[in-house]
Amino acid sequence: MNRTDEIRPVYAEGREVVMLDQRLLPEREAFMLLSTVDEVCEAIRTMVVRGAPAIGIAAAFGAALAVGEAQKCAPCDCFSSFEKSLEKLKATRPTAVNLEWALNRVREYWLSSRNLDASAREKGAWELAQRILDDDVAANRALGMHGAELIPDGSNVLTHCNAGALATGGYGSALGVIRAAVEQGKKVHVWVDETRPRLQGAKLTAWELQRDGINHTLISDNMAASLMKAGRIDLAVTGADRIASNGDTANKIGTYSVAVNCEKHGLPFYVAAPESTIDRSIATGQEIPIEEREASEVTHVGETRICPEGVRIYNPAFDVTDAELIGAIVTEKGIHRPPFAFGAD
């Protein structure tokens, strides 16, 4: 792990971006050093770093690199070169709004820093990216504290995908809520959905919880409903990739089934996410772009093909859970209860 004992999936060292290569977990903890915008784009696209807030932070550092790269162009090309880099970063993954949010912040900085000399301007961009990282960790700790109120002592909590420290600047959103409850001395047991096709639950969430000594059990995704029926799950909490003004929430594919199953069994379904995940520019989840990823994620587990050659594949990476299925959305500002109206804030 890095300098601190806490999990930090993306951070800066000097003018380089350091990323824990999440594709190698849980077998290996290896870091990549990235020094160009193109390298950061490739790392986001290939999921070296993943999880909405972590993608946003990676993009912010990528945009800081873009400031340096753009300023090396002839003065007249400077802004268009910077914009091209932002477009490249934005195109890496479409669903998590944190990416666009972070890029807009660095763009605003660029526009407001015309009077600075090149080196001061670049320094300011790195400081802003670092602030975006630090603010995210603080937001997760705050939302964790708020959300811990929703976790009764002795509860069995289901989570889907990885919304932990690995998916954020650190501490985690859904896992931040669980971590905070455990820090308060509550006994919590976590049911971890493995999360096909990329297995973020099995590879990442189980790794984080084991590392932190939080009681958990890994299940395959199709087991959750029967555990609910048997009374072995008390509530579910997940992260989010984009939350519309009405509370409709995009998250990892399979989250919608978790919410529907919670409704069927009378269990609360909660979402935990920083405010940077709320997209106030869209009214409902219908406007959320859903990323489709390569067929090999479904045809293979690791290196092993699990279906016939040539079979047709559909692989949407996210789904949208209707606001009416969500009992609360927890952010650093507190616990939002339905009806949600984020556009009105």
Ligand code: MRU
């Ligand atoms: O495809 P991924 O691994 O980037 O998807 C991640 C998720 O869906 C997470 O649950 C979501 O980003 C919340 S992360 C705090």
